Amino acid sequence: xxxxxxxxxxxxxxxxxxxxxxxxxxxxxxxxxxxxxxxxxxxxxxxxxxxxxxxxxxxxxxxxxxxxxxxxxxxxxxxxxxxxxxxxxxxxxxxxxxxxxxxxxxxxxxxxxxxxxxxxxxxxxxxxxxxxxxxxxxxxxxxxxxxxxxxxxxxxxxxxxxxxxxxxxxxxxxxxxxxxxxxxxxxxxxxxxxxxxxxxxxxxxxxxxxxxxxxxxxxxxxxxxxxxxxxxxxxxxxxxxxxxxxxxxxxxxxxxxxxxxxxxxxxxxxxxxxxxxxxxxxxxxxxxxxxxxxxxxxxxxxxxxxxxxxxxxxxxxxxxxxxxxxxxxxxxxxxxxxxxxxxxxxxxxxxxxxxxxxxxxxxxxxxxxxxxxxxxxxxxxxxxxxxxxxxxxxxxxxxxxxxxxxxxxxxxxxxxxxxxxxxxxxxxxxxxxxxxxxxxxxxxxxxxxxxxxxxxxxxxxxxxxxxxxxxxx
Numbered sequence: 328x329x330x331x332x333x334x335x336x337x338x339x340x341x342x343x344x345x346x347x348x349x350x351x352x353x354x355x356x357x358x359x360x361x362x363x364x365x366x367x368x369x370x371x372x373x374x375x376x377x378x379x380x381x382x383x384x385x386x387x388x389x390x391x392x393x394x395x396x397x398x399x400x401x402x403x404x405x406x407x408x409x410x411x412x413x414x415x416x417x418x419x420x421x422x423x424x425x426x427x428x429x430x431x432x433x434x435x436x437x438x439x440x441x442x443x444x445x446x447x448x449x450x451x452x453x454x455x456x457x458x459x460x461x462x463x464x465x466x467x468x469x470x471x472x473x474x475x476x477x478x479x480x481x482x483x484x485x486x487x488x489x490x491x492x493x494x495x496x497x498x499x500x501x502x503x504x505x506x507x508x509x510x511x512x513x514x515x516x517x518x519x520x521x522x523x524x525x526x527x528x529x530x531x532x533x534x535x536x537x538x539x540x541x542x543x544x545x546x547x548x549x550x551x552x553x554x555x556x557x558x559x560x561x562x563x564x565x566x567x568x569x570x571x572x573x574x575x576x577x578x579x580x581x582x583x584x585x586x587x588x589x590x591x592x593x594x595x596x597x598x599x600x601x602x603x604x605x606x607x608x609x610x611x612x613x614x615x616x617x618x619x620x621x622x623x624x625x626x627x628x629x630x631x632x633x634x635x636x637x638x639x640x641x642x643x644x645x646x647x648x649x650x651x652x653x654x655x656x657x658x659x660x661x662x663x664x665x666x667x668x669x670x671x672x673x674x675x676x677x678x679x680x681x682x683x684x685x686x687x688x689x690x691x692x693x694x695x696x697x698x699x700x701x702x703x704x705x706x707x708x709x710x711x712x713x714x715x716x717x718x719x720x721x722x723x724x725x726x727x728x729x730x731x732x733x734x735x736x737x738x739x740x741x742x743x744x745x746x747x748x749x750x751x752x753x754x755x756x757x758x759x760x761x762x763x764x765x766x767x768x769x770x771x772x773x774x775x776x777x778x779x780x781x782x783x784x785x786x787x788x789x790x791x792x793x794x795x796x797x798x799x800x
Contacts (some may be wrong), residue, residue: 357514359534361503362496362701364512373425373454374697377402379467380460381493381500382697386452392428393753394491401468405431408472414662415473417449419461420480421563423577424452424648428753441744443656449474455697457484457549459493467583470568476666477565478652480556480575482600483490485549486593486690489698490542493549494530496701498522502532524799535702544689548698555599555674561628562607571666573655574604578614580634580645580681583622590689599679607668608609610655612691617651618644629779631739636751641739660674725788727762734797742786759792760766 339430364376377383384398399407404425408415416426418436423432424602436450451469458481461469504520518532549557556779558574565572576597581587597613604611618633633644640648659666731738732753739764742750750764764770769787774795782795 345742346749350457356755359512359536361515361532362491363500363503365700366567366703374700375754378504379497379500379723380456380463381496381701382453382455385527388476391426392751393755394428394430396426397431401472402453404450404452405434405436405448405469408449412445412447414443414446414475415449416443416446416476416478417451417472418478418480419456419465419469419475419577420452420478420482421456421484422452422454423483424480424641425450425454426645427454428618428635428686428751429640429642429645433642433645435645435648435652438646439652442649442653452480455484456724457493457548458479458554458561461675462560465564470564474570476571476573476661477561478549478573478575478657479561480577480594481557482577482593485547485554485557486596487548487696487698488544488592489546489548490544491533491698492530492546492553494553495533496698498530498532499533503562511606512704523631541702543701547681551595551599551679552676554596555603555676556681558603559674559676562603562609566607566668566670569665569667571609572659572668573652573712574600574607574609574611575648575652576600576611576613576615578618578633578640578648582615583633585628590683590687592683593680595679595683603674603678606674607670609666609668610659612651612655614648614651617647621647625779627779629781631741631775632777632779635753636737636741636744658758725789726787727764727770728759728792729762729772729774730759730792731757732778732794732797733757733799737777739775741773741775743773744770745769 362381364382366372366376367493368375368385373384373396374382375385375387375630376499384396384404386398386400386402389396389398396404398404416436416439418439421428424435426436431437434450436448436452440446441449449469449472451464453460454462456464461481514535519534522530562572579591579593582589582591601611603609604784622628622630622633632643633641635641656666683716727742729740734757736754736756738754738757739761740752740754742762742764750762750770752760752762754760768784772782772784772793774782776797780797783798784793786793
């Protein structure tokens with residue numbers, strides 16, 4: 328009897344092992360992979376892969392358009408606070424607050440440190456970061472820096488439409504760190520199905536079929552309800568540590584220029600920020616009206632004075648943000664008023680509604696984003712593969728050659744396709760210059776000098792050098 332049972336168990340084990348082996352071989356034919364950063368570390372690229380936050384910043388000097396971004400050993404931009412600094416303002420957000428295209432001493436954080444004597448400013452903004460990633464950043468390195476005020480400026484990345492949601496991607500990245508399990512093709516094949524059943528509230532595992540195209544970008548990176556809950560989580564953690572909080576909405580060039588009629592796709596998120604700020608008794612700063620007022624008072628009007636492209640503030644823009652934030656802090660009575668969040672009841676997330684029209688969802692196929700770099704070997708929208716060499720199956724990268732003369736430096740060069748910026752640069756002096764275009768066909772070129780003079784022309788691959796001549800002012 329015992330021998331018979333032993334044989335049955337052995338037979339069952341062999342059958343099970345055989346079934347698993349067949350399943351593993353079958354799963355390998357499908358070649359499912361977990362999202363991982365698809366570009367090699369390179370000082371000429373600001374962002375690099377990160378094991379728990381999808382991407383991050385590596386210590387050292389990184390190329391930042393025509394400037395250099397100095398990254399400290401915590402993976403943050405700029406100097407870390409000194410032990411003698413009793414007041415420490417930490418800014419969370421994306422590339423607008425990281426300081427895309429501006430020098431280390433021209434960022435919002437650097438401006439705060441200059442204007443608030445005896446106060447350290449920590450630049451916790453990282454290009455492309457959503458609230459999901461910033462929560463992890465705070466848990467991993469942020470809270471240990473002992474901030475006394477937290478500026479929550481996460482906005483653009485959360486509102487963006489992408490093929491997948493950040494919570495799903497982060498959970499998938501967590502699975503990829505599980506070692507032997509993640510290396511099993513069968514586990515990668517089963518994980519999405521299991522995650523849907525067991526814990527959909529934590530995010531679902533997503534895998535990728537190598538060589539296929541990215542799905543339609545019709546999902547918010549962070550849905551509105553999750554965005555509100557993430558802000559609450561950061562605010563509640565700050566309150567528990569007696570840390571003050573300010574909520575900040577970045578400036579919008581589209582609204583300043585009235586290029587697109589409301590409602591805008593980010594309006595529900597701005598409403599959520601304002602409602603949460605009221606609930607906790609916190610300041611909420613909307614930068615757009617201030618930028619709009621400054622722009623409309625100019626003569627001649629030049630949006631390039633305030634933005635490097637269709638998103639990122641210039642040195643002047645960074646200065647305006649720093650000035651306004653300091654003014655709001657002083658008007659609030661800080662540091663005497665610690666601005667610590669106060670709330671007697673829970674915030675009603677269910678009262679928030681994302682009423683963005685369906686026509687505003689998605690983005691042009693030519694757009695690129697950090698999330699696309701998580702899928703090596705994908706289709707025409709794909710990011711750089713693992714060896715760091717950028718490739719495009721449909722079209723190759725190309726460059727526009729320009730020769731700029733006359734006018735008043737600096738010069739802002741922008742390339743638009745379908746109304747979206749695909750390349751930009753800031754030149755400190757008139758000279759010959761080559762602007763790399765990531766991929767695709769013709770673009771609308773725009774060159775503006777510091778005096779507001781504008782030059783525009785269409786360009787396409789194969790064009791000879793274009794001459795940009797401004798009159799001297």
